[in-house]
Amino acid sequence: xxxxxxxxxxxxxxxxxxxxxxxxxxxxxxxxxxxxxxxxxxxxxxxxxxxxxxxxxxxxxxxxxxxxxxxxxxxxxxxxxxxxxxxxxxxxx
Numbered sequence: 001x002x003x004x005x006x007x008x009x010x011x012x013x014x015x016x017x018x019x020x021x022x023x024x025x026x027x028x029x030x031x032x033x034x035x036x037x038x039x040x041x042x043x044x045x046x047x048x049x050x051x052x053x054x055x056x057x058x059x060x061x062x063x064x065x066x067x068x069x070x071x072x073x074x075x076x077x078x079x080x081x082x083x084x085x086x087x088x089x090x091x092x093x
Contacts, residue, residue, distance in 0.1 A: 040067045 044063045050056045076083060 036067070040064065043067065043070065 040063055044066065048056045048059050050059045075081070
């Protein structure tokens with residue numbers, strides 16, 4: 001007779017029941033990742049249109065870069081932060 005393995009779903013709740021701090025740490029990370037993915041998909045679309053693997057990776061990385069730039073611009077407007085570019089001196093408008 002072959003011994004029965006414990007059910008797979010019983011292991012994580014037991015571990016996370018003992019270490020609630022780790023559970024919430026990973027839950028928080030997962031929530032942030034899902035929110036970011038949904039924001040990128042809503043703004044730039046679900047599809048990757050490139051055919052080759054390298055072009056697909058570059059397209060996804062470009063979507064992430066554009067999302068980060070959009071978030072920085074949005075926060076600059078919300079917080080009233082004026083950007084200082086390298087051609088300008090501090091205190092010069």
